[in-house]
Amino acid sequence: MPDLAVAVEGLAKTFVVRHKAPGLKGSLRAIVRPSRRDVEAVREVSFAIQPGEVVGLIGPNGAGKSTTIKMLTGILHPTRGDATVLGLVPWEDRRRLAYHIGSVFGQKPQLWYHLPPEDTFRLFARIYELDQDAYRRRRAELVELFEIEPLLDVPVRKLSLGQRMRCEVVASLLHRPRVLFLDEPTIGLDVVAKEKIRQAIQDMNAEEGTTIFLTSHDAGDIEKVCRRVIIINHGRIIFDDRTAVLKRQYLTRKIVDVRFHEALTGPLEIPGVHVIKQGTFGAKLEFDSQEREVQSVIQDVMAFASCQDINISDPPMEEIIRDIYQA
Amino acid sequence: MDKTLSRQRAGTLLAHVRVELAFIRGLVGINLASAMEYRATFLTQIFGMFLNNGIYFVFWYLFFDRFGTVQGYNLEEVYLLFAIVAMGFGLAYTLAGNTGWRLATIIAQGRLDYYLALPRNLLAHVLFSHMVVSAIGDFFFGIMAFFFAGRFHPAEIVLFVVSCVLSGCVIVGYGLIVGSAAFFFGGAQQMSMQAANALVSFALYPNTLFSGFARLLLYTLIPAIFIGGIPVDIVLGRDGRLLAGLAAAAAISLGMGTWLFYAGLRRYESGSDINVM
Amino acid sequence: MWIQLRVGVAKYGAIAGINLQNQLAYVWDTISRSTHIVVFMFIFTQLWGAVYRLQDVTEINGLTLANTIWYFLMAEVLQIGQIRHDTQITEEIKSGAIAYTLGKPYNYLGYHFSNGMGETIVKMGLLWLLGSPIALAFAGWPDVRLAHLPAIAVVYLLAIVVNFCIISLIGLMAFLIEDTFSLRLIYQKIVFILGGLLIPLDFLPEGLQRVAGLLPFQLTTYAPARLFVGFEWPMFWRQLQMGAIWLAILLGLLSLQYRWAARRLAINGG
Numbered sequence: 001m002p003d004l005a006v007a008v009e010g011l012a013k014t015f016v017v018r019h020k021a022p023g024l025k026g027s028l029r030a031i032v033r034p035s036r037r038d039v040e041a042v043r044e045v046s047f048a049i050q051p052g053e054v055v056g057l058i059g060p061n062g063a064g065k066s067t068t069i070k071m072l073t074g075i076l077h078p079t080r081g082d083a084t085v086l087g088l089v090p091w092e093d094r095r096r097l098a099y100h101i102g103s104v105f106g107q108k109p110q111l112w113y114h115l116p117p118e119d120t121f122r123l124f125a126r127i128y129e130l131d132q133d134a135y136r137r138r139r140a141e142l143v144e145l146f147e148i149e150p151l152l153d154v155p156v157r158k159l160s161l162g163q164r165m166r167c168e169v170v171a172s173l174l175h176r177p178r179v180l181f182l183d184e185p186t187i188g189l190d191v192v193a194k195e196k197i198r199q200a201i202q203d204m205n206a207e208e209g210t211t212i213f214l215t216s217h218d219a220g221d222i223e224k225v226c227r228r229v230i231i232i233n234h235g236r237i238i239f240d241d242r243t244a245v246l247k248r249q250y251l252t253r254k255i256v257d258v259r260f261h262e263a264l265t266g267p268l269e270i271p272g273v274h275v276i277k278q279g280t281f282g283a284k285l286e287f288d289s290q291e292r293e294v295q296s297v298i299q300d301v302m303a304f305a306s307c308q309d310i311n312i313s314d315p316p317m318e319e320i321i322r323d324i325y326q327a
Numbered sequence: 328m329d330k331t332l333s334r335q336r337a338g339t340l341l342a343h344v345r346v347e348l349a350f351i352r353g354l355v356g357i358n359l360a361s362a363m364e365y366r367a368t369f370l371t372q373i374f375g376m377f378l379n380n381g382i383y384f385v386f387w388y389l390f391f392d393r394f395g396t397v398q399g400y401n402l403e404e405v406y407l408l409f410a411i412v413a414m415g416f417g418l419a420y421t422l423a424g425n426t427g428w429r430l431a432t433i434i435a436q437g438r439l440d441y442y443l444a445l446p447r448n449l450l451a452h453v454l455f456s457h458m459v460v461s462a463i464g465d466f467f468f469g470i471m472a473f474f475f476a477g478r479f480h481p482a483e484i485v486l487f488v489v490s491c492v493l494s495g496c497v498i499v500g501y502g503l504i505v506g507s508a509a510f511f512f513g514g515a516q517q518m519s520m521q522a523a524n525a526l527v528s529f530a531l532y533p534n535t536l537f538s539g540f541a542r543l544l545l546y547t548l549i550p551a552i553f554i555g556g557i558p559v560d561i562v563l564g565r566d567g568r569l570l571a572g573l574a575a576a577a578a579i580s581l582g583m584g585t586w587l588f589y590a591g592l593r594r595y596e597s598g599s600d601i602n603v604m
Numbered sequence: 605m606w607i608q609l610r611v612g613v614a615k616y617g618a619i620a621g622i623n624l625q626n627q628l629a630y631v632w633d634t635i636s637r638s639t640h641i642v643v644f645m646f647i648f649t650q651l652w653g654a655v656y657r658l659q660d661v662t663e664i665n666g667l668t669l670a671n672t673i674w675y676f677l678m679a680e681v682l683q684i685g686q687i688r689h690d691t692q693i694t695e696e697i698k699s700g701a702i703a704y705t706l707g708k709p710y711n712y713l714g715y716h717f718s719n720g721m722g723e724t725i726v727k728m729g730l731l732w733l734l735g736s737p738i739a740l741a742f743a744g745w746p747d748v749r750l751a752h753l754p755a756i757a758v759v760y761l762l763a764i765v766v767n768f769c770i771i772s773l774i775g776l777m778a779f780l781i782e783d784t785f786s787l788r789l790i791y792q793k794i795v796f797i798l799g800g801l802l803i804p805l806d807f808l809p810e811g812l813q814r815v816a817g818l819l820p821f822q823l824t825t826y827a828p829a830r831l832f833v834g835f836e837w838p839m840f841w842r843q844l845q846m847g848a849i850w851l852a853i854l855l856g857l858l859s860l861q862y863r864w865a866a867r868r869l870a871i872n873g874g
């Protein structure tokens with residue numbers, strides 16, 4: 001069997017959670033006889049990832065994404081099943097594996113807040129026992145790739161979120177990990193910042209063949225960066241295929257929110273466009289961008305009445321997943 | 328495995344320890360740098376601690392001026408007691424600043440995951456990743472108090488330093504024990520804060536005041552006698568046997584704390600009673 | 605009507621139930637934070653018990669051991685339970701929110717006072733409940749006469765108000781200095797000695813006692829505690845006098861500070 005970056009077979013995780021009934025009576029009862037409930041966060045997932053793949057892991061909150069990643073990084077022990085990352089069993093060889101994987105959590109920063117990123121980089125060099133010269137060379141490479149030269153000695157608290165995220169990713173790459181786990185790396189970022197991070201991730205993958213495991217709520221992250229998508233819902237994998245397939249089948253729906261200058265006199269009717277909701281001054285529409293081009297739909301809407309504001313977005317991840325689930 | 332970047336992964340235990348120690352030195356350095364970013368706050372915190380501790384000196388001065396001695400302690404001996412407790416506490420919380428209620432908070436908030444994903448010794452990494460700035464004030468106050476105590480024989484100085492280090496170990500170990508409680512039940516943060524405060528409060532009073540059940544408590548559940556009273560006796564009596572006893576207490580405290588931490592970690596990793604995030 | 609009554613009772617029962625649950629949570633939280641009064645009381649009983657034994661007397665400067673123990677309980681309860689609104693004021697100043705609330709001095713401070721009073725009463729009650737078993741165990745019942753309680757209550761209230769004024773002064777200093785927390789810390793430490801928190805003023809050397817008697821700090825802690833354990837009418841009147849003088853001074857300072865703050869706000873625009 002070729003050397004897989006990540007191999008997961010029948011991995012499952014059940015949590016035992018304390019359950020408290022609402023109200024005062026519930027509180028009292030919980031003290032006397034606490035009731036426990038089994039929560040199956042992950043129900044037997046299996047997948048294999050080749051070295052160098054860029055995989056997106058998406059799913060609604062509570063679907064089991066974080067739990068899966070925690071098992072792959074060795075933080076949690078599974079209830080059942082097997083997994084190897086770079087040939088090591090994560091929860092048995094956590095420290096050994098840690099030398100070769102990197103992680104960035106969008107919500108949990110690694111950089112020391114009051115100090116410049118440079119100081120954290122130096123600390124990470126110690127954490128990963130990096131040779132001084134090699135570290136300096138590596139740092140220079142990454143600084144150039146992620147364009148963070150001017151940020152190196154600015155205290156992290158003074159950096160914008162986008163700048164901080166780029167530094168966070170650099171910190172996670174100093175030790176040349178073979179697998180990189182990114183959890184919501186673009187959350188809260190503006191369009192330009194998102195683009196920068198996505199580009200840098202792709203470059204990283206192209207140049208070094210780093211296997212990348214990306215979780216995100218942002219469909220754009222998945223679309224633009226990942227070549228393969230795994231969708232997890234209620235602890236199970238409901239989709240595991242190339243992004244192109246996902247796009248072709250599900251990401252073509254577009255939602256249009258429009259506000260008009262004048263009150264609408266009659267029902268909004270545009271061929272190929274479905275009206276989700278219509279109010280006096282505005283409407284929410286949807287259409288399939290494979291059936292009708294975005295440009296022509298907008299032109300039709302604007303022709304219908306004078307627009308004050310128009311907004312086009314992808315359907316929320318939950319809806320995409322619902323569609324897949326129902327398919 | 329890529330060897331060009333990392334040094335030969337050390338095989339021997341000694342080499343491992345050296346690597347971890349170098350890492351801990353790096354951590355302490357970055358802690359200090361981070362604390363000094365705000366020069367003003369840094370200094371006021373240290374000054375504040377001097378004031379905080381110093382007012383008790385005023386109290387004891389007035390007290391002994393009026394009453395002479397109490398239960399075998401006079402003013403110089405109370406100064407010595409303060410010196411030891413302050414230095415031990417200062418050492419403990421300057422270096423291992425995450426012990427105690429901060430550990431409980433880290434565990435409760437799931438921030439342990441950050442450390443778990445990194446290849447360093449988990450406990451050391453967590454403990455040494457924070458420096459309590461005001462503890463630096465305690466440390467220097469301890470030195471000043473030692474001068475007030477007036478014990479300058481070289482043997483006494485050596486015993487003093489060693490006792491402070493051991494006392495600090497007991498404090499760190501105790502903080503590990505109460506902090507690790509967070510693995511086992513909620514509300515541990517509050518409890519560990521109270522326990523740590525009680526430890527220091529009791530330690531700062533002559534232990535000879537306490538007898539019977541209370542005294543037993545101060546040897547066990549709240550080991551205040553080990554961080555204050557016994558070190559004073561060691562320095563004053565130049566008692567080598569007591570020193571050995573203190574060393575044993577330090578080892579037991581750290582040992583129990585470490586054991587409890589890893590026991591709780593096993594529970595954490597198996598995911599029982601954890602919030603599903 | 606019968607149905608209405610039942611509905612009404614059910615409704616208020618539900619509200620009371622929720623309130624009770626909230627209050628229980630708050631009470632439990634306060635209790636779990638308040639172990640230090642138990643620790644302090646225990647330490648004090650041992651320390652002062654030893655002192656009285658060593659001195660081999662029943663009275664020191666007119667106070668028995670029992671007096672001294674109850675004195676410390678009263679002093680500690682006052683000190684720990686005091687209104688601590690200086691952080692609130694400082695935050696309001698730093699965030700600029702004070703521009704909206706700094707209407708009239710009596711309104712602004714009065715609001716903080718009534719807010720704080722409610723919490724303080726509950727806190728002090730709880731602290732008293734936690735600390736008194738120890739005092740009872742080591743010192744028996746306190747030596748207070750019912751007839752004196754109203755007078756003691758007046759001095760108690762005076763203590764809270766004087767402390768409130770000083771804390772307000774500290775909080776409002778945030779207009780000038782960055783770190784009012786240090787100021788509060790210093791004030792606290794002064795009260796430890798000159799307020800009689802660590803050692804009854806009666807045990808201090810003559811000179812120091814006289815100085816302490818002139819300062820407002822002893823009003824916040826020593827005065828009510830001392831009157832509680834050994835009430836004397838002359839002492840009461842004297843404290844009332846001192847209280848009146850210092851209240852006048854503090855309120856004067858506060859209104860000056862207030863006017864200055866308002867002017868500064870008007871100039872800087874919040």
